[in-house]
Amino acid sequence: MDNFKYIFKRILQVIPLLIIVSVISFFIIRLSPVDPLAELRLNPSISQETLDKEIKRLNLDKPIYIQYFSWAKSFLKGDLGYTSAGEKVSTKLKERIPNTLLLTTVVIFMTWITGIPLGILAAIKKETAVDRLLTIVSSIGMAVPSFFFAILMLIFAVKTGWFPVGGLTSYNFNEMSFLGKVMDISKHLVLPVIVLFTISLSGLQRQMRANMLEVLDSDYVKFARAKGLSETKVIFKHALRNALNPMITLLGFEFAGLLSGAALTEYVFQYPGLGRLILEAVMKSDINLVMASLMMGTIMLILGNLAADILLMIADPRIKGVKQQG
Amino acid sequence: MDFIKKIFQDNFAKSAFIILAVLYLVILLADFIAPYSNSYSNREMSYAPPSKIYTIDENGKLSRPYTYNYVRCYEPALMQTVFKQDRCRKYYLRLFPKSENYKLLGIIPLNRHLFGTDCGGELYLLGTDINGRDVFSRLLFGGRISMTVGFLALLVVFPIGLLYGGISGYFGGIVDTLMMRFAEAVMAIPSFYLLIILAAILPSGMTSVQRFSLIVIILALIGWAGFARVVRGMVLSIKKEDFIQAEKTIGASNLRIILKHILPQTTSYVIIAMTLSVPSYILAESGLSFLGLGIQQPDASWGNMLKEAQEFTNILYRPWLLTPGLLIFIAVLSFNLLGDAIRDILDPKSQKRI
Numbered sequence: 001m002d003n004f005k006y007i008f009k010r011i012l013q014v015i016p017l018l019i020i021v022s023v024i025s026f027f028i029i030r031l032s033p034v035d036p037l038a039e040l041r042l043n044p045s046i047s048q049e050t051l052d053k054e055i056k057r058l059n060l061d062k063p064i065y066i067q068y069f070s071w072a073k074s075f076l077k078g079d080l081g082y083t084s085a086g087e088k089v090s091t092k093l094k095e096r097i098p099n100t101l102l103l104t105t106v107v108i109f110m111t112w113i114t115g116i117p118l119g120i121l122a123a124i125k126k127e128t129a130v131d132r133l134l135t136i137v138s139s140i141g142m143a144v145p146s147f148f149f150a151i152l153m154l155i156f157a158v159k160t161g162w163f164p165v166g167g168l169t170s171y172n173f174n175e176m177s178f179l180g181k182v183m184d185i186s187k188h189l190v191l192p193v194i195v196l197f198t199i200s201l202s203g204l205q206r207q208m209r210a211n212m213l214e215v216l217d218s219d220y221v222k223f224a225r226a227k228g229l230s231e232t233k234v235i236f237k238h239a240l241r242n243a244l245n246p247m248i249t250l251l252g253f254e255f256a257g258l259l260s261g262a263a264l265t266e267y268v269f270q271y272p273g274l275g276r277l278i279l280e281a282v283m284k285s286d287i288n289l290v291m292a293s294l295m296m297g298t299i300m301l302i303l304g305n306l307a308a309d310i311l312l313m314i315a316d317p318r319i320k321g322v323k324q325q326g
Numbered sequence: 327m328d329f330i331k332k333i334f335q336d337n338f339a340k341s342a343f344i345i346l347a348v349l350y351l352v353i354l355l356a357d358f359i360a361p362y363s364n365s366y367s368n369r370e371m372s373y374a375p376p377s378k379i380y381t382i383d384e385n386g387k388l389s390r391p392y393t394y395n396y397v398r399c400y401e402p403a404l405m406q407t408v409f410k411q412d413r414c415r416k417y418y419l420r421l422f423p424k425s426e427n428y429k430l431l432g433i434i435p436l437n438r439h440l441f442g443t444d445c446g447g448e449l450y451l452l453g454t455d456i457n458g459r460d461v462f463s464r465l466l467f468g469g470r471i472s473m474t475v476g477f478l479a480l481l482v483v484f485p486i487g488l489l490y491g492g493i494s495g496y497f498g499g500i501v502d503t504l505m506m507r508f509a510e511a512v513m514a515i516p517s518f519y520l521l522i523i524l525a526a527i528l529p530s531g532m533t534s535v536q537r538f539s540l541i542v543i544i545l546a547l548i549g550w551a552g553f554a555r556v557v558r559g560m561v562l563s564i565k566k567e568d569f570i571q572a573e574k575t576i577g578a579s580n581l582r583i584i585l586k587h588i589l590p591q592t593t594s595y596v597i598i599a600m601t602l603s604v605p606s607y608i609l610a611e612s613g614l615s616f617l618g619l620g621i622q623q624p625d626a627s628w629g630n631m632l633k634e635a636q637e638f639t640n641i642l643y644r645p646w647l648l649t650p651g652l653l654i655f656i657a658v659l660s661f662n663l664l665g666d667a668i669r670d671i672l673d674p675k676s677q678k679r680i
Contacts (some may be wrong), residue, residue: 028523145612159642259518
C-alpha cells in the first residue's frame, strides 16, 4: 500500500512540472519574432480556410496568455494542429517517437550490460593496468563529439559497404518477411547505436567504478571480509547491490542525455527519430511541430525519471522512509 | 604554487595542461602564426588538397623545404576537376615572410607571418575548403571562438547559479520550493532541444559579435539550473553550521551572510565544476554551429567548419575537412583530464579516478 502511495505522490508531482515547462517553452517560442504561420502562408496547397482555422485554433488574434490557455486546452484534447507541410502533427509524432524510443532503449540496454561489469572490473583491479586502460578508453569516449564520431562511422560504412547508410528501413521494406524486417531494422540500427553506446558507456562505467570503490571502502564490506567470506561473495552479495542503487537514479539522467545526444546522431544518420524531427521543424520554423515535439521530449524525459524513481524504490526500500528533499 | 606542482605530478594532467596552454597561445597569436588571414579566399582553389612539402629534390639531394603550387584542370576521362602540381617552379618555405597586414593582439601593426613561401607560392598545410580558404589558418581563427565560448558561458552561469542556489537554500520554505520547481522544470526540457530552439529564434542579420554573445547567453541558459541545484544542496548543509548562526546573532544581513560567508565555502566545488563543464559548452557550441544554428559564416568556428563534412563526397575524398573534429576532441579530452586531476587534488575524498 505504501508503494502505491509513493508512486501516486511522485506522479502528482509531475503535473506542476509539466505545466511550468509548457509555459516556459510556449513563451520562448511565441515571444520570438517568428511568425508561427509564415510557412503555412507560403505553402500554396494550404487553403485560406485551413489558415483561418489555425488562427482561430491558436487564437493568434488574442493576447498571449489566452493563446497559451487555448493551446493547452487543445493539447490536452490531443489536437496538436498541422505541420507547415499540412500534415497532422500527431501522426508525425506517432511515427517518430517509437523510433527514438527504440534507439534509446537498445542503447541503454547495451550500455548497462557492458558498463556495469566494466565498472566493477575497474574498481576491483583499481590502479592496475586494466584500470588505467579503462580510464584512458573512457576519457576518449567522453571527449569525442557525437556528430564527429557519427561522421567517422559513415565513412566506415561507405568504405566497407557493410552497413546501410541513413534511415531505418530499406526501400523494399514492405515486401520483406517478418524476419527480414527485423534484420533490416537491426542493420540500420547498428551505426547509430555504436555511436551513442560508445559515448554513454564511458560515463556509466566511470560512475559504476566510483560507486563500487566507495562501497568497497565501507565498514560492512570490511566486516564481510573479516568474517572470512570469499572475495566473490563479498563483491557480488554485499558490495554490488549497494553500488547499483545510485546507478538506477542515473538511468533517468542517462535517458535525458540520450534524448539530447541522439538529436545530432539522428541528424547525421538521417534516422527518423524525434530529435531529427524537432531539428527539421526548428529549421523550417514550424511552430506547431516544434512546440509539440518539445513537449513530447519533456514528457518522455519526466516519465524516464519517474520510472527510475519507482525502480529505485523497489530496489532500495529505504527510499520510502526518507522525506523527499526539494 | 603547490597546486600547480600537484598538477604536474600527474602525467595525464601535465600533458593536458601543456596541450591547452599551447592551444591557447596559438589561437592568441593566430594572426601571426596563420599564413593567411581569416577572410582570405582563393576562388580558383576550391577544395585544393594539402600542399606537399619536399625536403629532397628531384636529384635525390637534401634541399631546403619547398612546395609546388596546384593548378586546377578538368580531366575528361574522370569527368571531374583534379588538382595537379605545377612542377615548373619551386617555392621555398621561408620564415617570417611579408604578406597581408594585420594587428598582433589587436594593437601592434605587422605584416610578417611566422612562415610562408616565396613570393607567388601558395601553402595550404591542411588544404582548402569550398571557398578556397586555407583550412589551417581558419582552424586557428576558429579556435578563438570555440575555445572561448565555454569560458564566457561559465562566466554567465556561475554568478546566476551561485546566487540562485544560495538564495533558495538559505531562505528555504516556500521560496525554496518555488525556485527549485522552476529550476527542475528547466532541467526537464531536453537540453539540446531547448538549445536549438533558442538558437533558431535568434533574429537574422545580427553582427557576428552580437551573434556570438547571444550564443554564449543561450548556452548559459541551459546550464545554470543543474549547477544552482547542487549549490543549494551545499548551502542547506552549510547554513546549519555554528558560524552562520553566530553571524545571524550579531545581526548581519541575509545577503551579506550568503555572499560573504556561505558562498565562499563552495569554492572548491565551483572550481571543479568549472573545469569539468567547459567541455560540455565546447561540445554544445560545435554541435550548434555544425547544424548551422551557431556561429555563422564567414566567421570560423570548429563546429561550422565541420558543416562541410556533412557531404559524402567531402568526407570520402577530402579528409582534411575533418581536422576541426580532431581539434575539438583534443581540447575536450584535455579539459576532462585536467578537470579530473583538479578534482582529485581539491577533493581527495572522491575516488572517481585512480
